[in-house]
Amino acid sequence: VIEGQPLPELDADTAPFWHAACRGELAIQACTSCGRLRHPPRPMCPQCRSLEFEWRTMSGRATVWSYVVPHPPLLPAFTPLAPYNVCVVALDEDPNIRLVGNLIASEGAAINSVEPAGIEIGAPVRVVFEQVADDVALPRFVSS
Ligand SMILES: [Zn+2]
Secondary structure, three states, X not given: OOOOOOOOOOOOOOHHHHHHHHOOOOEEEEEOOOOOEEOOOOOOOOOOOOOOEEEEEOOOEEEEEEEXXXXXXXXXXXXXXXXXXXXXXXXXXXXOOEEEEOEOOOOOOOOOXXXXXXXXXXXXXXXXXXXXXXXXXXXXXXXX
16 A cells, blocks of 8 residues: 555446455456447447446456556655556457556565566566555556
């Protein structure tokens, strides 16, 4: 847990994602009309405009699609941790579904535990979760 870190605000669309994360599961919306996955959570399918959907539990396997190293000015909570990485990963189930988080050395490690210079685009990762509040666990990634 990073002291002073801003946290996601849960709403009707996003709460199921965060509740699954608290159980250690990666839940992604799937349209039950056309079958497409979508993320971030929202009420309508961007492909077919259906309002019908279900939540599916993903494997958590993904590959690094891109990453950045944030530079100052940073939010005060993150300043002592710089330099750290922010990765975008593409899920194995559908590479068009991407998640943002930090690549860390091992489950529970700090967000600056991986040297940004060592990150490779396309590297396989898996999702882990860090419980940061009663109803929020943040996705992070470890090499797999
Ligand atoms: Zn659809």
